[in-house]
Amino acid sequence: xxxxxxxxxxxxxxxxxxxxxxxxxxxxxxxxxxxxxxxxxxxxxxxxxxxxxxxxxxxxxxxxxxxxxxxxxxxxxxxxxxxxxxxxxxxxxxxxxxxxxxxxxxxxxxxxxxxxxxxxxxxxxxxxxxxxxxxxxxxxxxxxxxxxxxxxxxxxxxxxxxxxxxxxxxxxxxxxxxxxxxxxxxxxxxxxxxxxxxxxxxxxxxxxxxxxxxxxxxxxxxxxxxxxxxxxxxxxxxxxxxxxxxxxxxxxxxxxxxxxxxxxxxxxxxxxxxxxxxxxxxxxxxxxxxxxxxxxxxxxxxxxxxxxxxxxxxxxxxxxxxxxxxxxxxxxxxxxxxxxxxxxxxxxxxxxxxxxxxxxxxxxxxxx
Ligand code: NAD
Ligand code: DAO
Ligand code: ZN
Numbered sequence: 001x002x003x004x005x006x007x008x009x010x011x012x013x014x015x016x017x018x019x020x021x022x023x024x025x026x027x028x029x030x031x032x033x034x035x036x037x038x039x040x041x042x043x044x045x046x047x048x049x050x051x052x053x054x055x056x057x058x059x060x061x062x063x064x065x066x067x068x069x070x071x072x073x074x075x076x077x078x079x080x081x082x083x084x085x086x087x088x089x090x091x092x093x094x095x096x097x098x099x100x101x102x103x104x105x106x107x108x109x110x111x112x113x114x115x116x117x118x119x120x121x122x123x124x125x126x127x128x129x130x131x132x133x134x135x136x137x138x139x140x141x142x143x144x145x146x147x148x149x150x151x152x153x154x155x156x157x158x159x160x161x162x163x164x165x166x167x168x169x170x171x172x173x174x175x176x177x178x179x180x181x182x183x184x185x186x187x188x189x190x191x192x193x194x195x196x197x198x199x200x201x202x203x204x205x206x207x208x209x210x211x212x213x214x215x216x217x218x219x220x221x222x223x224x225x226x227x228x229x230x231x232x233x234x235x236x237x238x239x240x241x242x243x244x245x246x247x248x249x250x251x252x253x254x255x256x257x258x259x260x261x262x263x264x265x266x267x268x269x270x271x272x273x274x275x276x277x278x279x280x281x282x283x284x285x286x287x288x289x290x291x292x293x294x295x296x297x298x299x300x301x302x303x304x305x306x307x308x309x310x311x312x313x314x315x316x317x318x319x320x321x322x323x324x325x326x327x328x329x330x331x332x333x334x335x336x337x338x339x340x341x342x343x344x345x346x347x348x349x350x351x352x353x354x355x356x357x358x359x360x361x362x363x364x365x366x367x368x
Pocket of ligand 2 (some may be wrong): 246313
């Protein structure tokens with residue numbers, strides 16, 4: 001079949017709208033009509049050329065929602081007309097990683113997914129007989145996609161696609177980091193570095209679990225108002241204080257119980273660790289730093305009880321946890337609508353990247 005898609009032909013170039021050939025689902029695969037997709041910072045990271053694993057030409061996009069159109073032989077967990085969210089972190093439930101119960105990083109198809117290919121090492125996308133690569137196993141900048149069954153979360157049919165697409169990455173990453181990675185308790189003092197599409201979701205989850213102080217740190221003063229609506233109690237603009245770590249330690253009677261780095265800046269990662277409380281503070285890195293970057297601190301920070309951790313896709317097991325997060329949104333426990341600041345047609349997808357670069361959007365969503 002044919003599919004309209006925004007293709008990244010090479011790094012640093014705008015996406016171009018093409019009509020691609022899409023081969024049908026093979027054994028264990030699912031054909032999805034994507035109804036909506038968010039544009040995330042990570043798509044820009046790859047498009048910019050900063051991602052050492054970036055492969056071109058490719059169909060980017062990893063934050064979508066849609067409907068199952070067809071399934072290949074052997075698929076049992078979803079069927080035609082099911083509403084679904086494709087997962088860039090699959091959940092096979094039988095690899096060593098899934099069975100460990102210690103991580104959400106299923107590795108069953110990691111090798112081929114990282115090469116822009118389906119599990120049988122081929123691409124379903126092509127143009128004029130030449131392959132176009134998949135991206136993060138999802139490629140939601142295409143109206144139709146083929147994905148492995150283990151990378152499909154079935155969700156309730158009454159949830160709006162233009163909102164729940166954001167659960168495909170940003171919402172789950174931020175909310176999950178609080179609930180699945182940190183397992184934060186009520187009454188905790190929390191610091192969130194970076195109040196963008198991820199950080200605001202950390203804030204709303206911290207509020208949901210009953211955190212006490214929720215301190216936001218951002219150099220963009222325009223982010224303060226939205227963050228307060230989502231539960232932030234204190235705002236620090238690093239440009240307005242002499243020392244961010246000291247300011248946080250004073251506000252929290254010795255340091256935060258939890259901090260989250262949601263920018264991808266190694267200087268902030270150090271501050272995020274060092275502003276946590278001696279003896280028990282936990283600092284969780286969510287932001288993706290540039291290739292080759294390294295973090296540093298004095299080891300005594302760890303000797304004296306602070307813990308440095310990381311979180312990918314919020315620690316969520318996609319097929320199990322994503323449907324629950326959709327339910328939380330539909331039950332009014334999570335807010336998404338206000339975070340979707342811009343809606344675009346596929347033809348205007350490059351405008352979504354420009355809005356992100358100018359810091360004007362939280363999330364732009366493309367509607368097919
Ligand atoms: P975003 O651009 O929406 O937000 C980043 C925020 O950081 C902005 O508000 C910006 O003003 C602020 N900021 C920039 N420099 C700062 C500084 N020096 N001090 C304080 N604030 C600063 O980005 P996002 O979509 O929220 O993504 C944040 C990071 O999370 C990115 O690195 C992204 O790649 C990463 N990410 C990680 C995962 C994961 O699973 N770990 C998933 C998705 C995204
Ligand atoms: O198992 O090695 C692996 C792949 C892990 C992927 C984790 C992705 C989280 C960071 C990238 C941001 C995605 C939007
Ligand atoms: Zn697995």
